[in-house]
Structure formats: structure tokens, C-alpha cells
Amino acid sequence: MPPILAIEKLSKSFPAVRAGDDVRALSDIDLFIEEGEIFGIIGKSGAGKSTLVRCINFLERPTSGEIVFNGVCLSSLSKAELYHTRQSMGMIFQQFNLLAQRNALRNICFPLEVAGWDRQKARQRASELLELVGMSDKAGAYPAQLSGGQRQRVAIARAIAANPRILLCDEATSALDPETTHSILALLKDINARYGITIIVITHEMPVIEQIATRLAVLDEGRIVEAGRTSEVFAAPQSEAARRMLVRPQHEDGLIAAAARRYFESQGMALEEVIRDYAQ
Amino acid sequence: MLSSFSVDGGMLLAGIGQTLYMTLASALLAYLIGLPLGVLLAVTAPEGIRPLRMLNTVLGFVVNVLRSVPFLILLILVIPLTRAIMGTSLGPSATVVPLTVAAAPFVARLVEASLAEVDQGVVEAAWSMGASPFKIIMKVLLPEARSSLLLGATIAAITILGYSAMSGIVGGGGLGDIAIRYGYYRYETSVMFVSVALLVVIVMVLQALGNRWARSIDKKASAPSGMAFGLFGSGMPLGGRKAEKIGQSAVPAENKDEDAAT
Ligand SMILES: Nc1ncnc2c1ncn2[C@@H]1O[C@H](COP(=O)(O)OP(=O)(O)OP(=O)(O)O)[C@@H](O)[C@H]1O
Ligand SMILES: [Mg+2]
Numbered sequence: 001m002p003p004i005l006a007i008e009k010l011s012k013s014f015p016a017v018r019a020g021d022d023v024r025a026l027s028d029i030d031l032f033i034e035e036g037e038i039f040g041i042i043g044k045s046g047a048g049k050s051t052l053v054r055c056i057n058f059l060e061r062p063t064s065g066e067i068v069f070n071g072v073c074l075s076s077l078s079k080a081e082l083y084h085t086r087q088s089m090g091m092i093f094q095q096f097n098l099l100a101q102r103n104a105l106r107n108i109c110f111p112l113e114v115a116g117w118d119r120q121k122a123r124q125r126a127s128e129l130l131e132l133v134g135m136s137d138k139a140g141a142y143p144a145q146l147s148g149g150q151r152q153r154v155a156i157a158r159a160i161a162a163n164p165r166i167l168l169c170d171e172a173t174s175a176l177d178p179e180t181t182h183s184i185l186a187l188l189k190d191i192n193a194r195y196g197i198t199i200i201v202i203t204h205e206m207p208v209i210e211q212i213a214t215r216l217a218v219l220d221e222g223r224i225v226e227a228g229r230t231s232e233v234f235a236a237p238q239s240e241a242a243r244r245m246l247v248r249p250q251h252e253d254g255l256i257a258a259a260a261r262r263y264f265e266s267q268g269m270a271l272e273e274v275i276r277d278y279a280q
Numbered sequence: 281m282l283s284s285f286s287v288d289g290g291m292l293l294a295g296i297g298q299t300l301y302m303t304l305a306s307a308l309l310a311y312l313i314g315l316p317l318g319v320l321l322a323v324t325a326p327e328g329i330r331p332l333r334m335l336n337t338v339l340g341f342v343v344n345v346l347r348s349v350p351f352l353i354l355l356i357l358v359i360p361l362t363r364a365i366m367g368t369s370l371g372p373s374a375t376v377v378p379l380t381v382a383a384a385p386f387v388a389r390l391v392e393a394s395l396a397e398v399d400q401g402v403v404e405a406a407w408s409m410g411a412s413p414f415k416i417i418m419k420v421l422l423p424e425a426r427s428s429l430l431l432g433a434t435i436a437a438i439t440i441l442g443y444s445a446m447s448g449i450v451g452g453g454g455l456g457d458i459a460i461r462y463g464y465y466r467y468e469t470s471v472m473f474v475s476v477a478l479l480v481v482i483v484m485v486l487q488a489l490g491n492r493w494a495r496s497i498d499k500k501a502s503a504p505s506g507m508a509f510g511l512f513g514s515g516m517p518l519g520g521r522k523a524e525k526i527g528q529s530a531v532p533a534e535n536k537d538e539d540a541a542t
Binding site: 058059079080083084085095099100101102103110111113141143144149154157158159162168197 | 364
């Protein structure tokens with residue numbers, strides 16, 4: 001079976017803010033996402049994760065390379081065709097991005113209105129989805145009246161309302177506490193199992209990947225430095241970036257060491273050097 | 281002089297009527313022109329949903345030029361236009377023409393500012409669901425900005441009211457006309473004071489109503505719309521841009537464009 005999504009030789013540069021070199025956010029990304037899988041992409045802040053998801057649905061136009069979704073090159077599409085294609089690509093966000101002036105039910109109706117559904121059918125479908133995400137009792141609530149976890153549930157319902165083939169999640173749980181994160185990931189897993197929607201999860205949190213992804217890629221400074229089955233990469237990370245992102249420190253000392261390493265690296269020093277200096 | 285207390289109530293009532301008529305008619309016409317213009321300005325801005333540099337620059341320039349002409353001068357400049365449209369340059373109906381010309385670019389800027397306040401993340405979500413720019417305008421920008429738009433409309437109406445009073449200088453009718461004719465030309469200060477007091481009351485009522493209405497339709501403020509804004513606590517009628525935010529909840533930092541924040 002051909003992959004539902006192929007990312008081929010994708011690069012993205014942003015024009016330099018001031019005089020200088022362009023910011024190269026992504027370099028030569030090659031990824032193939034299979035239909036029905038949950039694919040994780042992990043990377044630290046600034047690695048290019050958001051840029052990558054935004055390239056997948058062409059919110060950002062790649063500088064070079066190609067996105068092939070369901071056999072169609074997105075760059076070959078006209079604007080109208082692109083808008084239509086996006087209806088088969090749901091997306092959820094760290095900040096939920098619900099319409100503040102619409103209640104939960106009408107938020108879910110939004111993509112259906114965009115897709116030209118009739119009002120009554122859209123409401124019907126929206127109610128079903130509210131039920132699916134366990135929010136039936138909040139149909140009339142406005143986003144400001146909902147907790148973060150509840151907002152993300154509504155956002156998920158909205159993202160899958162128009163029956164997309166793929167769901168893109170950009171740091172969808174990063175604004176939530178661990179418990180809520182867990183329940184949102186369980187919901188995503190459930191949706192994946194029930195409807196076979198392919199899910200791409202982008203995060204900087206290792207536990208998220210661990211809980212949900214069947215395969216993963218590690219993004220570092222705009223490049224994929226490692227990819228494979230989650231269990232295998234976790235068991236034996238090959239790259240330095242993967243080790244940094246994925247290995248869970250076993251005890252407090254490990255945590256402290258990891259924190260120190262991260263800190264000194266951000267200062268441009270290696271932990272080993274600092275320790276050597278300290279020992280002298 | 282005691283006779284100065286004999287204020288003609290009928291005349292003042294007619295003045296109130298004319299002032300309200302001029303204000304509302306001009307506001308309506310100004311929005312007919314200014315609303316689409318403001319949408320166009322917001323949409324074609326560099327950070328808008330359909331950036332069009334040339335069009336935006338040209339529109340912005342025209343709006344700026346119109347806005348920088350002092351109203352009294354504009355009033356005189358458009359007299360030929362007023363005559364051509366209304367047959368006369370005197371009276372409340374004729375004054376609607378210069379008021380509209382003066383208010384439309386102001387309204388355009390108010391609308392532009394309201395739309396620019398809409399959360400970029402929500403717009404991005406709409407793009408991701410396949411909305412076209414037109415649908416984003418109709419289903420996201422305008423509805424999400426409705427409370428801010430309404431506050432802007434209140435400011436516009438009050439500004440127009442102020443201009444309409446100014447047009448009394450050239451016989452525009454309304455309370456301003458009365459204040460100038462009696463107070464300035466005939467030294468009947470009591471009439472002037474009463475007219476001005478009436479203008480103040482109208483301004484306050486308009487602002488209070490606008491604030492309340494705007495709050496009551498704003499679902500972003502999680503607190504229920506209350507009575508916190510009394511009739512007199514809502515001032516700053518002519519405060520321009522700043523007054524726009526009255527009664528609006530602050531946009532939380534987390535609602536900024538997420539790429540900028542992360
Ligand atoms: N619109 C833009 N203009 C210029 N540079 C940008 C733009 N968007 C992203 N970048 C740059 O591209 C790089 C990757 O950014 P991106 O937002 O994709 O990172 P991220 O992995 O999502 O980070 P975070 O975890 O903090 O969200 C950064 O160096 C960023 O400064
Ligand atoms: Mg990001």
C-alpha cells in the first residue's frame with residue numbers, strides 16, 4: 001500500500017530577519033507515513049517541528065521538496081483544490097485555537113460549514129462528535145468556560161468532524177498537566193483505532209511519544225537524525241539527539257545530570273568539560 | 281437676567297432629534313463605506329490573510345489623507361458635493377454628507393484595528409480546515425471581532441456626534457447649531473449650557489449602551505456580563521483608539537501566534 005503521506009526532500013528556509021543568512025528551519029526531510037499509524041516526531045524547541053507540520057498541510061510553502069498526500073502532490077494544486085484537500089487533513093494545536101465567540105457545538109460545526117454541509121446535518125454530526133469526546137454536557141459552553149483539557153477535546157472533535165484521512169497534532173498536550181495529557185492521548189489512540197485516521201504527533205515530550213507512537217522520527221536542527229519503531233529507538237537510540245530526548249533518567253542524580261547537561265549545552269559547553277574543570 | 285432661564289423646550293427637543301438623526305444616518309452610511317474598506321485594509325495588510333502590498337499602501341494612504349483634513353475644512357471643501365447630492369448645504373440632511381465623508385475613513389481604521397486583534401491562532405486553525413479567505417472573513421474575522429467592532433461603532437457614533445455639533449458653525453442644525461446660534465451669537469448662555477449638557481448626556485448614554493451591548497455579546501470574557509459598567513463609569517467617549525478596548529478582556533499571552541511564542 002502506498003503511504004498516505006510522503007514527505008520528500010523537504011526543505012524550508014525563512015528570509016533573514018536582518019541582513020545575514022536565511023534561517024534554514026528544515027533540511028532534506030524524507031518521511032513516509034503509513035495509512036492508519038500513529039507517527040511521532042520529537043525534537044527540542046526550535047528543532048523545526050511546527051514548521052514541519054505546517055508544511056504538511058501547506059500552511060507554509062516548502063522552499064523545496066514535495067508533500068504527497070494520498071497520491072497528490074500538494075504543490076501541483078490550485079488554491080481552491082488546496083482548500084478542498086485541507087478538509088481531509090485535520091489539525092490540533094497547543095493553544096487549542098477554538099473560536100472564542102462560538103460555543104462547543106458550533107465550533108465543531110465550523111469545518112462542516114466550510115465543507116458546505118447543511119446546517120441541520122452539521123449540528124447532528126457535531127452532537128455525535130461531542131459525545132465521542134465525552135463532552136455532550138458542554139455543547140452550549142463557550143471556550144472561555146472550559147478547562148484546557150475540555151478545550152482540546154472540542155478541538156479534536158472539530159478536527160475530525162469532516163472525516164479527515166490524517167490528523168496533525170502540534171504539541172497538542174504541551175499546555176496540559178500530565179493526567180490530562182494522558183487522557184487526551186488515550187482519546188487520540190481511541191480515535192485512531194476506531195476510525196483508522198492516521199495521526200502525526202509532534203512533541204518535545206518523550207512520555208507522549210512513548211504512550212502513543214508506533215513509529216517515530218527525531219528532529220534536530222531541522223534534520224531527521226533518527227527514525228524507526230518506537231520500541232527499537234527507545235531501546236537503543238543511535239544519535240546523540242535521540243539519547244538526549246528519549247532516555248529517561250533512572251533516578252534523581254540522572255535527572256540532575258540531564259538538566260545540567262542541557263543547561264551547559266545551551267551555554268555552549270560540554271558537561272564533561274565542566275566536570276573536569278570542577279575536579280581540578 | 282431672569283429671562284435667560286426661559287429655554288425653549290420644543291426647540292431643544294427638535295435639536296436632540298436632529299442631532300440623533302444626523303449621527304445615526306451618518307454612522308450608517310459611514311459603515312456602508314468604512315466596513316468593507318476596513319476589512320480590505322486588514323485583509324491586505326502584511327500580516328493579514330491575503331497580503332497585497334500595493335493595494336494596502338494605496339488604500340492606507342487615501343484613508344490617512346482623508347483623516348488628516350480637519351473636519352471644519354472638510355465641511356467647507358465638500359459643500360459643492362453636498363449641494364450636488366442634497367440640493368442645499370444647510371440643515372441636518374445636508375450635513376450627513378460631510379459627516380459621512382469624514383467618518384468613513386475613521387470607521388475603516390476602527391474596523392481594521394478590530395479585525396487585527398483577532399487571534400492569529402484561530403485564523404490558522406480556519407486555514408487548516410480548508411477555509412478560503414472569504415470564509416475566514418465571514419466566519420472568523422467578523423464574528424470573532426464583533427464585540428470590538430461594536431465598541432468601535434460606539435466610538436464612531438460619538439465622534440460623529442461631536443462633528444455634527446461642530447457643523448452648527450455653518451448652519452448644520454442640531455444641538456450644536458442651537459448652542460452656537462444662541463450662546464455665541466446672541467449671548468443666551470443658558471441655552472448654550474443646556475444644549476451642551478444635552479450633548480454630554482447623549483454621549484454618555486451612547487457610550488454606556490455601547491459598552492453594555494458589547495460586553496453582553498462577548499463570549500470571551502468568562503465572567504457573565506454584569507452591571508459593573510454603570511452609566512457614568514464608562515467615560516472616555518472621544519478617547520480614540522484606546523477607548524476601543526474598554527470592556528474587553530485582555531488577550532491572554534497564550535493566545536498569541538503560537539510560532540512566535542514557542
Ligand atoms: N515565520 C518564521 N520566520 C522566520 N523564522 C521562523 C519562522 N517560523 C519558524 N522560524 C524559525 O525556524 C526554526 C524552527 O521553528 P519551529 O517553530 O518550527 O520550531 P519548533 O520545533 O516548533 O519549536 P517549539 O518546540 O519551540 O515550538 C526556528 O529557528 C525559528 O526561529
Ligand atoms: Mg512549535
